[in-house]
Amino acid sequence: MRELHDGDRFRFEILADLAGVDTGTEMQVVYHLYSVLTPDWLRVIAEGLPRDTPRVPSVAFLWNGAEWAEREAYDMFGIIFEGNRDLRRIYMPPDYTSFPLRKDFLLPDDAARSPGEGFRHVEQPHVIARVQRKALPS
């Protein structure tokens, strides 16, 4: 990726998109690059990431804007971008525990599609803070 970004022949200096993909068997990270030299689009796919521990090096040091895109991919798919200095959830609340765009995250109405399974992997409501009871101030 460094060669694609810095190399004199390529100069893909614009990262148009960075997305995570869950194919059901493996995880992928897809980069859409755009060159400033020639009007060429390039799609780079980092494939074959294991579904239980998807880890991939961060590209945020090359494209600054990749930081948020990597945060989104982490938030939605749980892909760990090593070297990203701000890898935390971007859309979901910080106390959320699952990764909603993975294929094993089922919506409640999926029960209709797989009868007998009912609710599965659905996030339980999470109490965000303890309520302290105090006496009535007089």
Place this chain on the structure above:
Amino acid sequence: MTTTERDHVRSLDDPDIWVETPATIYDAVPPYPPRTEREAEFYHLRDGEMLINFGPQHPSTHGVLRIVLKIDGERVVDIEPVMGYLHRGVEKICENGDWHHAISNCDPLEYVASLFSEAMPVMAAEKLLGLEVPRRAEFIRVLTWELNRIASHGLFMGWLALDLGGLTPLLYGFIERDKIVEMLAAQTGQRLLFNYLRVGGVNGDLNHDFLSRLADWMSDAGRQLDSEAKLLNENEIFVRRTRGMGVVDRATRSARVCRARCCARLVCRTTCDARIHTASTPSSSSISQREPKAIRTPATCYISTRCAKASGSSTRFCTRCPTAR
């Protein structure tokens, strides 16, 4: 009130009991220690700095966006945007529906120009199936897309001016937009979320109501749009407050922002398509021949000139255009 002091409110269960409102994730300072390097840096306050919550429902955030501002006196030194108040997980919803559910699910993603957000699932499905859209359907698509784009740009310019403190351009923008939206409503049956494209074509041929409205609008559109453009381009306050702002240079390379930069090229391709189509088959519709004249909203002019500047000439795009035959 500083963020460490808490209010006491009456409990919902028992009004005699007063409870302390707990620190929540919606406070400027979240109730947990920083988890990343950047977060630690942001929440470390130097001398004279303080944090302020801005939004999520603030008129100038246009929607629900919360920004935690780190300010030093009057100056904003750092910001931390908190997104997700509008995230609906459309990908998951589409994943669980059939392919034609995706069309109406993707519609409200961009509710000002929803024909474009419809195009995403439709064109993706066409690409996967290897379908070629009939020529006439392609024409209708380009025609309605361009109309929708004019409406969207008019609204964008209006809102931009509204943010800079002028109400009039917004009302002018709404005049044009309303005519176009009514026109598209006559064609598609919906006023805002059209749900008009289908995989392999569109839902229904052009009808008379649409065409007569279009002809009405076309007779006056150029003058109207020009006056709207003048209202902004010749306004000194507007020009001084927007010129040189938000420049996307190469060093920025933001993933999302650079879309706006790249889209100059993409938008130009669409307009080129329209021109090529109208030039190659003039007999299809007398109205669409006149269409290139109409796509001169202020924003389009701006994009086209930028595009022409960037490429050296505008014909280069026409030859590069994938549908140019």
